[in-house]
Amino acid sequence: xxxxxxxxxxxxxxxxxxxxxxxxxxxxxxxxxxxxxxxxxxxxxxxxxxxxxxxxxxxxxxxxxxxxxxxxxxxxxxxxxxxxxxxxxxxxxxxxxxxxxxxxxxxxxxxxxxxxxxxxxxxxxxxxxxxxxxxxxxxxxxxxxxxxxxxxxxxxxxxxxxxxxxxxxxxxxxxxxxxxxxxxxxxxxxxxxxxxxxxxxxxxxxxxxxxxxxxxxxxxxxxxxxxxxxxxxxxxxxxxxxxxxxxxxxxxxxxxxxxxxxxxxxxxxxxxxxxxxxxxxxxxxxxxxxxxxxxxxxxxxxxxxxxxxxxxxxxxxxxxxxxxxxxxxxxxx
Amino acid sequence: xxxxxxxxxxxxxxxxxxxxxxxxxxxxxxxxxxxxxxxxxxxxxxxxxxxxxxxxxxxxxxxxxxxxxxxxxxxxxxxxxxxxxxxxxxxxxxxxxxxxxxxxxxxxxxxxxxxxxxxxxxxxxxxxxxxxxxxxxxxxxxxxxxxxxxxxxxxxxxxxxxxxxxxxxxxxxxxxxxxxxxxxxxxxxxxxxxxxxxxxxxxxxxxxxxxxxxxxxxxxxxxxxxxxxxxxxxxxxxxxxxxxxxxxxxxxxxxxxxxxxxxxxxxxxxxxxxxxxxxxxxxxxxxxxxxxxxxxxxxxxxxxxxxxxxxxxxxxxxxxxxxxxxxxxxxxx
Numbered sequence: 001x002x003x004x005x006x007x008x009x010x011x012x013x014x015x016x017x018x019x020x021x022x023x024x025x026x027x028x029x030x031x032x033x034x035x036x037x038x039x040x041x042x043x044x045x046x047x048x049x050x051x052x053x054x055x056x057x058x059x060x061x062x063x064x065x066x067x068x069x070x071x072x073x074x075x076x077x078x079x080x081x082x083x084x085x086x087x088x089x090x091x092x093x094x095x096x097x098x099x100x101x102x103x104x105x106x107x108x109x110x111x112x113x114x115x116x117x118x119x120x121x122x123x124x125x126x127x128x129x130x131x132x133x134x135x136x137x138x139x140x141x142x143x144x145x146x147x148x149x150x151x152x153x154x155x156x157x158x159x160x161x162x163x164x165x166x167x168x169x170x171x172x173x174x175x176x177x178x179x180x181x182x183x184x185x186x187x188x189x190x191x192x193x194x195x196x197x198x199x200x201x202x203x204x205x206x207x208x209x210x211x212x213x214x215x216x217x218x219x220x221x222x223x224x225x226x227x228x229x230x231x232x233x234x235x236x237x238x239x240x241x242x243x244x245x246x247x248x249x250x251x252x253x254x255x256x257x258x259x260x261x262x263x264x265x266x267x268x269x270x271x272x273x274x275x276x277x278x279x280x281x282x283x284x285x286x287x288x289x290x291x292x293x294x295x296x297x298x299x300x301x302x303x304x305x306x307x308x309x310x311x312x313x314x315x316x317x318x319x320x321x322x323x324x325x326x327x328x329x330x331x332x333x
Numbered sequence: 334x335x336x337x338x339x340x341x342x343x344x345x346x347x348x349x350x351x352x353x354x355x356x357x358x359x360x361x362x363x364x365x366x367x368x369x370x371x372x373x374x375x376x377x378x379x380x381x382x383x384x385x386x387x388x389x390x391x392x393x394x395x396x397x398x399x400x401x402x403x404x405x406x407x408x409x410x411x412x413x414x415x416x417x418x419x420x421x422x423x424x425x426x427x428x429x430x431x432x433x434x435x436x437x438x439x440x441x442x443x444x445x446x447x448x449x450x451x452x453x454x455x456x457x458x459x460x461x462x463x464x465x466x467x468x469x470x471x472x473x474x475x476x477x478x479x480x481x482x483x484x485x486x487x488x489x490x491x492x493x494x495x496x497x498x499x500x501x502x503x504x505x506x507x508x509x510x511x512x513x514x515x516x517x518x519x520x521x522x523x524x525x526x527x528x529x530x531x532x533x534x535x536x537x538x539x540x541x542x543x544x545x546x547x548x549x550x551x552x553x554x555x556x557x558x559x560x561x562x563x564x565x566x567x568x569x570x571x572x573x574x575x576x577x578x579x580x581x582x583x584x585x586x587x588x589x590x591x592x593x594x595x596x597x598x599x600x601x602x603x604x605x606x607x608x609x610x611x612x613x614x615x616x617x618x619x620x621x622x623x624x625x626x627x628x629x630x631x632x633x634x635x636x637x638x639x640x641x642x643x644x645x646x647x648x649x650x651x652x653x654x655x656x657x658x659x660x661x662x663x664x665x666x
């Protein structure tokens with residue numbers, strides 16, 4: 001296992017220590033229970049926005065804590081759900097009196113633990129709403145999921161809802177916006193290589209030297225099919241067409257196009273893929289009014305990519321463009 | 334070769350097409366000769382700042398073209414110097430009457446071609462100053478270099494000098510600042526894996542399953558030594574100690590600490606390494622007043638990291654903090 005780590009069991013903790021040291025202006029990191037909270041804590045009268053999940057998808061979620069996006073995040077061990085006590089502590093730390101929204105990717109452990117945390121926080125007097133994100137069109141049920149998995153749309157919804165909360169939206173309105181964005185988003189990913197969870201010490205799955213997996217999950221869960229590796233333009237077609245067809249996105253729709261690296265795929269390839277993704281979108285009459293290209297929801301060092309389309313409205317464009325200052329996403333601030 | 338590409342010979346062109354499609358507000362991409370220029374072209378009365386080099390190090394350099402950093406960049410083929418006609422065209426495209434600074438990483442082809450381009454541009458009436466960057470302490474001469482290689486300091490100098498040019502500094506003053514920053518910067522890198530140049534189709538070098546290369550170059554050139562892979566904290570020591578000793582950086586120095594991924598090393602590992610790098614810096618009495626952590630000067634999908642230290646002054650801190658809006662680095666705008 002070729003990784004820049006010390007003890008496989010200390011990876012998340014030591015990484016969070018470095019993260020805290022790098023961004024003291026933006027975040028505080030608490031341990032036992034472990035959560036990341038914006039440096040200036042709960043904002044009086046503002047809805048708190050909290051997410052979390054297994055580590056290994058950085059910059060998601062810790063990297064989106066700061067101003068204008070998440071108020072707190074709960075990192076689990078690599079590819080492992082965080083526990084309810086982490087989520088409860090994070091929730092209470094960002095309750096400024098206007099309630100807290102949980103943005104939960106649809107994985108069985110995350111959903112169950114966020115449900116328990118919401119109950120605990122409600123018992124403590126914090127209003128909680130939860131929205132489950134399930135944008136992955138690849139498979140209906142999967143290794144860790146009843147129903148569709150939550151993937152790339154999570155990043156977009158965290159940004160848009162974080163901006164809405166900063167803008168003074170009430171809890172129900174931020175939650176409704178998150179649910180509406182989730183309805184209007186679709187994603188699909190693929191892998192060229194596996195990745196290795198440090199505590200496992202060997203690749204999560206095997207993929208032949210000439211193979212790729214279409215519809216891969218962000219923990220390496222099986223997707224739709226294994227195929228021989230193909231030119232990038234074909235790969236992009238295999239992702240974009242099902243994403244467009246599923247909703248369906250139709251002629252004249254304004255969309256945000258998000259082309260994401262799973263981690264090991266470098267920017268030179270990602271922009272090459274973006275070129276084709278725009279072509280496919282435009283061939284369907286979609287207007288790409290905003291885009292995001294880069295490694296924003298990753299699977300450790302996995303090589304591969306995903307595409308996400310989100311229907312945009314004037315409101316969503318305004319909230320997307322609003323200032324954000326986090327370690328992983330920053331503009332206008 | 335597992336890459337998201339179509340034709341190995343079209344990678345740079347197709348990637349640049351996607352890059353142009355993603356960032357029309359920031360950049361224009363010209364072909365034949367190929368260069369990237371800020372979307373709003375030459376700025377009247379402002380020094381133009383130009384860099385360039387082989388592709389495969391994204392976001393450097395194309396990703397740093399925009400506002401407050403580079404005015405233009407010349408991408409060569411992967412790991413191959415761009416040609417003088419590219420550099421000349423880029424230089425003339427950003428000449429707003431105050432002259433143009435070339436920031437040149439110290440590789441034989443880059444230096445030679447930028448020299449020729451400077452002569453051609455001078456013949457055409459453009460004032461040009463050139464600063465060669467050579468911050469890599471690993472080796473004195475190397476595969477593509479007489480003298481030390483230019484690596485991580487390039488990113489920092491592009492930011493600081495881009496801000497100085499935006500601030501109205503005269504050509505000689507921007508050039509002097511670049512030279513002074515180069516004097517005050519040191520770097521060293523390491524690799525856990527090789528990378529594959531698309532047109533070559535096989536790894537640039539071989540590294541055993543238990544080996545790492547300390548002092549690696551950004552094109553996979555040999556470094557100081559091959560060793561058995563070691564815990565991250567030891568690796569960071571092997572990079573930080575020579576960097577600190579070389580200048581030397583001494584007790585009380587204010588520094589910017591830049592911990593860079595070679596591409597394939599994910600953020601969870603990079604922050605873990607940053608944690609140790611800060612410890613080493615502080616043990617030497619250095620004050621880490623600014624930092625940068627991420628994949629900013631990469632070698633395709635190579636796993637590994639580099640560290641760069643730059644001595645900071647009040648002026649450099651002010652210029653580092655100044656707004657920047659490029660595809661690869663953005664804040665305050």
